[in-house]
Amino acid sequence: MKPLTSIAEWVEQAEAQNCGLHEVALQVEAQVSGQSREAIVAQFQQRLAIMRDSVSRGLATRQGRSLSGMTGGDAQRLAAWLEGRAPASGPILSRAMLYAIAVGEVNAAMGCIVAAPTAGSSGVLPGVLFSLQEGLGLSEMTVLQGLITAGAVGVVIGWRAMLSGAEGGCQAEVGAAAAMAAAAAVELQGGSPRQSAHALAITLKNMLGLVCDPVAGLVEVPCILRNASGAAQALLAADLALAGVESVIPPDEAIDAMGQVGRLLDVRFKETAQGGIAASPTGRRLAAQLRSEWDE
Amino acid sequence: MSDARPASLFDIIGPVMVGPSSSHTAGAVRLGQIARAILGTQPDRVLIELHGSFALTGKGHGTDRAVVAGLLGFSTADDRIRDSLALARQAGMEVRFATCDLGPGAHPNALRMTLEAGATQCSMTGASVGGGLVLITTVDEYEVDFSGTYHTLLIVSQDRPGTINAVTNWLAAHQINVAFLSVGRKERGGDSIMLIETDDPVPAAVTEGLATFPWVRWVRYIPRITDA
Numbered sequence: 198m199k200p201l202t203s204i205a206e207w208v209e210q211a212e213a214q215n216c217g218l219h220e221v222a223l224q225v226e227a228q229v230s231g232q233s234r235e236a237i238v239a240q241f242q243q244r245l246a247i248m249r250d251s252v253s254r255g256l257a258t259r260q261g262r263s264l265s266g267m268t269g270g271d272a273q274r275l276a277a278w279l280e281g282r283a284p285a286s287g288p289i290l291s292r293a294m295l296y297a298i299a300v301g302e303v304n305a306a307m308g309c310i311v312a313a314p315t316a317g318s319s320g321v322l323p324g325v326l327f328s329l330q331e332g333l334g335l336s337e338m339t340v341l342q343g344l345i346t347a348g349a350v351g352v353v354i355g356w357r358a359m360l361s362g363a364e365g366g367c368q369a370e371v372g373a374a375a376a377m378a379a380a381a382a383v384e385l386q387g388g389s390p391r392q393s394a395h396a397l398a399i400t401l402k403n404m405l406g407l408v409c410d411p412v413a414g415l416v417e418v419p420c421i422l423r424n425a426s427g428a429a430q431a432l433l434a435a436d437l438a439l440a441g442v443e444s445v446i447p448p449d450e451a452i453d454a455m456g457q458v459g460r461l462l463d464v465r466f467k468e469t470a471q472g473g474i475a476a477s478p479t480g481r482r483l484a485a486q487l488r489s490e491w492d493e
Numbered sequence: 494m495s496d497a498r499p500a501s502l503f504d505i506i507g508p509v510m511v512g513p514s515s516s517h518t519a520g521a522v523r524l525g526q527i528a529r530a531i532l533g534t535q536p537d538r539v540l541i542e543l544h545g546s547f548a549l550t551g552k553g554h555g556t557d558r559a560v561v562a563g564l565l566g567f568s569t570a571d572d573r574i575r576d577s578l579a580l581a582r583q584a585g586m587e588v589r590f591a592t593c594d595l596g597p598g599a600h601p602n603a604l605r606m607t608l609e610a611g612a613t614q615c616s617m618t619g620a621s622v623g624g625g626l627v628l629i630t631t632v633d634e635y636e637v638d639f640s641g642t643y644h645t646l647l648i649v650s651q652d653r654p655g656t657i658n659a660v661t662n663w664l665a666a667h668q669i670n671v672a673f674l675s676v677g678r679k680e681r682g683g684d685s686i687m688l689i690e691t692d693d694p695v696p697a698a699v700t701e702g703l704a705t706f707p708w709v710r711w712v713r714y715i716p717r718i719t720d721a
Contacts, residue, residue: 200500226502240503247509263513265553304512307555307575314505315624316515321564322506344506351505356498360505363516377505414550416513470550493553 201225201349202356204394204448211390218380218390219342237439244311248300248323251310255299263305268417272299289332290432294425297324301421314351314360314373317416320424321374322347325382325431328416336386343381350377350397354440356460357449358456359370362409362468365459367423372455375427375434382435398444398451399434406458408466410473413484419474508625510569516602517547517554520621522574523718524565524629527641528606528617530715531632536564536586536608545601547621561588569625583661600628615713632713635686636677643672643690645715646700651708652678652685659706660687667699682711683712 201207201222203396210221226237255272262269275295284291304310312317324346330340353361354373359365379396383389388396404427412418444451465472474480499505510519530534541560543551550558555575562577565584573580581588595603600620607616618631629639632647639645650656657676664671670692678685695714704712 200498222502237502243503244503244506252577264555307511307513307518307558309509309511309570309572311509312507312515312625316510316518319512336649338703345502348502348506352499352502355505360499413553414546415553447582487553489539 200229200352200356202353204350204353204397204452208390208394217342217346217384218349218393219345219384221335222345225349226345238341241344245326245337245341245344247309248311248313249327251300251303251308251319252296252323252327254308255301255303256295261306263302263415263417264307265413265415265417265421267412267415267483267487268305268421269302271421272302286429289328290429292328292331293324293428295324295431296327297321297424297428298421300324302426305415305421307418310442313347314355314377315362315370317362317411317420318370318374318424318427318486320421321371321427321431322378322381324424325378326385328428328432329382330387333386339385342382343385346384346393347377347381350380353449354452354455357452361460361464361466361479362411364467366407366462366466367409367420368401368404368407368455369459370409371420371427372401372407374424375404376400376452378428378431379434379438382431383438386435386439388435388439392438392441394448395443396431396434396438398446399437399442399447400430401448401451401455402444402446403430403434405455406462408473409468410466410475411468412475413482413487414468414470414475418480418483508569510625511559511571511574514554515625516621517551517556518559519569519625520602520623520627521547521551521554521556521559521568521604522563522567523561523625523627523641524604524606524619524621526566526718527563527619527627527629527715528615529564529566531617531647531713532608532610532613532615533713534610535566535584536610538587538609539564540589540591540607542591542605543577544593544595544599544603544605545600547590557590560606561586564608565590574683586593602712603630624719632686634679637686637688638675639688639690639715641715641718643692644694644717646687646689646695646703647702647713647715648687648689649710649712650687650706651710652682653708656685657687658704658709660689663703663706664689664691664695664699667696669693669695669699674717704721
């Protein structure tokens, strides 16, 4: 038994069994790992709880600045502004951004998070899952199922393409996280496996080519706000897919295309802090300033 | 997430870790944990030399705090990582940092550590290779190659016939299955190092038994790294 490596096969299996994507993902995980379903679900419950904690910590306490001092406080800024407002981005999407930033700030300040799929992209899934849960009143089990589906999307992307900024740019971190979240968002809103597949394809296509260009090589700028953007992309694609919009390019081919772009990306756009935002005059100035502080 | 292909859903939704970076923070904690296991106890004194990207961006990623947290025995998800430098001082651990150049062949996220506890000493070179995974490349003057994803035994002994047989028989007698075994040495007839990775944990009594073989100089046991 091998892990899931094709979205098309996965959707077929779910349709054949007339079940959700999460159910097939659970069956495969049980066979690959030799663990019982109960044990797997229990571990997911634990990780979901840690994700929830990381959101509340980012919102409730003064998480403080990051080690570099470049970031911190934006989650609280946004939360205060949202208070009693009807933002143009809508109640669910604005909360998704808020939670994604909160987790990104906790991560940058050396707090505990769940990498999903990486530490740098760890805000996207909590943003999407918890904003939908709150906004639609979803049960804990429904959210858990979404998390399982998201994980399996990540497995497929890892097999067919890659899941690290150093290998494939930000499209392989926040892009992948957003694709994972999009499939989950469809499932927890009652969409079909096929609609989940199209949501993830649409998301990946819309984030194709995103480079990894962290200022001073740190997981802060532009990473934290990109988590908010990834969460937003996931919700937009989920709405499109739920409406019946389909990606002309099938999901597996969209993933393969992401992999190809990732391999072709210049090394300056793969976490080396040599290009993009990192190489902007302000990016370079901040990096030089930090380096001289560290050398002291 | 590492470059390796994910096998499990928990490779994607995980690890649970203190940020900001799986390679610069979580991997650095693991390097500290492994160095502590090789020394066999908590060090009194340690010199941590950072190479490449570890040297350039380590401070901003908290790599320094992460390595020291590992030396204190903290897990990658321990909230005390951020305060590990102060906690090490309180615990009486003297920590020094330096940068170093391990050469063009070295991984960008590499470091060398020299540890002391009383009269015991050891050194280790290792790298954080992505997704929180690590690779240890030297222990003392010996070249090694292990990741801590198995239970690992390091045995330095006199280089003479029959040693491998004796060690594997001893392990077999205690129902321990060897997954990988490699042997290296500095020079013929000098000391040799045996690196054994096992599927099953090795009980202390079995490790202590190995140490009593007359030709064994020392034995170190590094339990498999597990996520919080």
